[in-house]
Amino acid sequence: MDVKRTQDYLYWLFCQFELITCSYLMEPWEKVLFYTFNLAMAALLLYTAYVFVAVHVSSAFQLLWHFPGKPRENALSVVK
């Protein structure tokens, strides 16, 4: 029963997306084009996040953690 409700809710969310981006009004081939473009963009975004965000966040943390320590000749040698 709960699965049906979540399914209905997800379908309703999809309908809201369709209404807001006006894909409700498009012909089927336009919808295919639009969704393909959107999914491609979303996939690229996720890939970028997966590859780069982890490295950037960890290097930012390292920089912040070593701030209180005494400065060396090359302050960035902390980060590799």
Place this chain on the structure above:
Amino acid sequence: INHIVHNGGLYKRPFNEAFEETPMLVAVLTYVGYGVLTLFGYLRDFMRQWKIEKCQNATEREEQKDFVPLYQDFENFYNRNLYMRIRDSWNRPICSVPGAKVDMMERVSHDYNWTFTYTGRVIKDIINMGSYNYLGFAQKSGACQEAAAKVLSQYGAGVCSTRQEMGNLDKHEELEKLVARFLGVESAMAYGMGFATNSMNIPALVGKGCLILSDELNHASLVLGARLSGATIRIFKHNNMQSLEKLLKDAIVHGQPRTRRPWKKILILVEGIYSMEGSIVRLPEVIALKKKYKSYLYLDEAHSIGALGPSGRGVVEYFGLSPEDVDVMMGTFTKSFGAAGGYIGGKKELIDYLRTYSHSAVYATSMSPPVVEQIITSVKCIMGEDGTTVGEARVQQLAENTRYFRRRLKEMGFIIYGNEDSPVVPLMLYMPAKIGAFGREMLKRNIGVVVVGFPATPIIESRARFCLSAAHTKEMLDTALKEINEVGDLLQLKYSRRRLVPLLDRPFDETTYEETED
């Protein structure tokens, strides 16, 4: 909800008008929607130009392709790429009298609204929330219909002449005397078409060297009449008396632009109820300003005659003012009287002048006799002269329906524009896909509504406009409200943040930028 009035107590009753501001997220998402549609519009235009897709709209001929392009402006782009997609919500053919319930012919489109075919089925008993049937006189049985049928068998349908030549029937004289008595003016004149009443008579009243001060949201007929007259036109902000006073002061102080001579006439054009906003004009203040600056007032009561006021005599009676203060009272018979045509009422000298000099009187065919009889019977019914209290009951029923409907819609959480007492109820939709979706979903649930988008409204403020009627019973309104609630939840239309924002009433100077204050 009463806001503090600083205008010296001109109002005898509270004036509750509200235009809730567009929520920021909704405005952004609306622009996103229009952006996506514009991109796809460019794509489709590209495909049509390179013959990848069949071009079904109007284009120039091959030989004319090197001339100045005819269809490249924004209006035509909007028409073929946005309007075509949701076109099935308009021009729906009805096949019965447009009373409280109406029958509609079902039609489908197999090529995405470029052509329509009728399936042959008739959808019966659709609750009609779109017709201007304020007092319910659009009937096919009853006193009005019988009288009109009798006159039809007596006079026929055509008049075959203009008013000035051989088209002045005794029925027209009777109608004009009755309308003058109904409005409380000295004399009145009736014309065959409401639009033509405005557009053909304003040029007869003002000319070059006169000034017209017209409201921002005036109807196309008033705008056309003002432009045809050749007078100078200045626009004041919608229903904003500070803006109007500033314009009047400038006009009196500076006079005509180049020669600095005083203006020959200053005419203020306002409407009783503005049909796209549902707002009522601030008539006491307009009349006070008119008297102070010695200008003339032209009041277009197209939607308010019969619909406002304790006995249905329009916006002048609603505010408790005297009809002598309004110089030209114009109205139409299309909305509350169930007929067609318009009238102008005022002083006897004015109407006698218009009988000779109005374009509509000289060139347009006069009103058809059955239509005249319908108006005569309905006016007598409203005034109570036919011996029954049907007219009074209808006016009261309309006021009750208005209050009930507006209150319920506000409670549900929709954004509703306009005055509490106006029978025109605009419900904001904002997003372009929701315009089409709302029209279609309501028709699926057997309710006929009118949805409006650009260019009749600003591009992000599209709306659904309900016109209430005295013929709607409470059960019909409850059914309609239930369906509107359902569709509102389905399409997420309940945008209201329920903040009671009072209207700005202090002087509008250079330091105020917002129309409403937080």
